[in-house]
Amino acid sequence: MAGAGLFLATAALTGCTPETEVDTGGGAEGGKGGGSPEPDGDTFTTPPPGTAPRPLWQAEAAAGALGSLDTLAIAGDVVLVSGDPLVGRDLATGKERWSRPDTAVPGARMILGGGRLHLASARYDGDVVALDPATGDEVWRSRLGGRYNQPRPVGADAERVYVIAGVREKDYSSSKNVIAAIDVRTGKVAWSERRDAGTEEHGIHSTVSGRRLVYTDQRENVTVRDTVTGRQLWTKKLSRSNFDRLIVHDGLVIVSDGRTLRAFALETGAERWSLATDEFSTYNGPAVLDGVLFVSDSARSLWAVDPVSGKRLWRNEDLLDSAYPVQFAKAGNTLYGATRFDKDGGVHAYDARTGKLRWTFNDGSGSVEQWYVVSSGRRLAALHARKLSALPAV
Numbered sequence: 027m028a029g030a031g032l033f034l035a036t037a038a039l040t041g042c043t044p045e046t047e048v049d050t051g052g053g054a055e056g057g058k059g060g061g062s063p064e065p066d067g068d069t070f071t072t073p074p075p076g077t078a079p080r081p082l083w084q085a086e087a088a089a090g091a092l093g094s095l096d097t098l099a100i101a102g103d104v105v106l107v108s109g110d111p112l113v114g115r116d117l118a119t120g121k122e123r124w125s126r127p128d129t130a131v132p133g134a135r136m137i138l139g140g141g142r143l144h145l146a147s148a149r150y151d152g153d154v155v156a157l158d159p160a161t162g163d164e165v166w167r168s169r170l171g172g173r174y175n176q177p178r179p180v181g182a183d184a185e186r187v188y189v190i191a192g193v194r195e196k197d198y199s200s201s202k203n204v205i206a207a208i209d210v211r212t213g214k215v216a217w218s219e220r221r222d223a224g225t226e227e228h229g230i231h232s233t234v235s236g237r238r239l240v241y242t243d244q245r246e247n248v249t250v251r252d253t254v255t256g257r258q259l260w261t262k263k264l265s266r267s268n269f270d271r272l273i274v275h276d277g278l279v280i281v282s283d284g285r286t287l288r289a290f291a292l293e294t295g296a297e298r299w300s301l302a303t304d305e306f307s308t309y310n311g312p313a314v315l316d317g318v319l320f321v322s323d324s325a326r327s328l329w330a331v332d333p334v335s336g337k338r339l340w341r342n343e344d345l346l347d348s349a350y351p352v353q354f355a356k357a358g359n360t361l362y363g364a365t366r367f368d369k370d371g372g373v374h375a376y377d378a379r380t381g382k383l384r385w386t387f388n389d390g391s392g393s394v395e396q397w398y399v400v401s402s403g404r405r406l407a408a409l410h411a412r413k414l415s416a417l418p419a420v
Contacts, residue, residue: 108130111128
């Protein structure tokens with residue numbers, strides 16, 4: 027699955043230790059964070075209505091952790107943040123499970139597939155590396171430095187890792203690029219397809235669904251390829267460059283295209299439905315959670331949509347005083363949204379049935395940097411300004 031490219035942060039932060047508990051402001055009614063997590067991290071005391079929960083733990087994240095929407099990930103019970111060093115923490119306790127310096131390019135996407143974490147080598151040597159996310163151990167490496175420059179994984183499944191890479195010329199320049207599949211058993215290139223001249227290598231947003239690799243790019247295209255052969259099945263023009271996550275759900279490819287949400291048939295590219303927002307507003311990236319599509323727009327309203335039909339289920343337009351979310355997670359009947367570039371933003375909690383804002387968690391740092399949120403079971407992991415927080419999903 028945000029961010030057209032990599033944001034390479036260079037400042038360091040002295041953060042809270044994993045054992046530190048911090049009161050947080052920014053509740054929906056202006057109150058501080060409430061509720062007390064139990065020591066074992068398994069039973070959560072719900073704070074009063076309209077009040078954000080206190081974090082279960084907080085920890086420093088490496089400088090340079092901020093980047094794409096997939097810079098934060100959970101694999102099993104380990105939370106991962108893209109940075110140097112690359113660190114895996116226990117989601118329940120915040121304890122460091124493992125740490126690997128010089129492994130991840132800061133801000134790179136956390137590409138998970140086949141039980142492995144796939145990364146471009148931080149040495150910029152053309153290698154693609156696969157790690158066991160539970161231990162941080164390297165389990166697989168593909169040495170592509172002789173043919174390609176700076177491969178960037180954009181997707182993975184149990185059989186292949188899919189990369190965008192520059193084609194290395196005799197003078198070591200790279201004016202052309204390819205999309206290629208690396209066989210995870212052999213480390214060899216299974217297929218390689220030349221992309222159009224001038225096509226950007228950055229700003230790729232992609233997902234793998236079965237035998238289909240789907241991606242958008244800054245040339246205003248959405249493209250679908252066969253993952254086994256690399257054959258391009260179809261491509262469609264968008265009205266503008268897409269800098270947000272796209273969705274594949276129930277045989278449809280769903281993208282935000284300016285002020286319109288558009289759904290295309292995965293196999294043929296035929297447009298199935300579209301849904302427009304207000305004239306001077308644009309959609310952000312959508313998410314489908316528990317069979318419902320959630321998306322915000324630049325007018326600070328929040329939408330719930332049936333992803334199959336494109337029918338609006340509800341729209342909350344009462345959020346003008348609230349920073350709009352651009353990344354979503356869900357637990358039970360609560361929808362969580364992470365905001366972008368607003369010191370008063372944070373992680374919003376909404377009633378997923380109505381869109382009503384319940385509370386906002388903010389770490390009080392005053393930073394306008396983007397928030398990121400992912401969920402697993404009854405826990406959330408939230409990243410902001412190089413501080414990682416675990417929150418109870420209540």
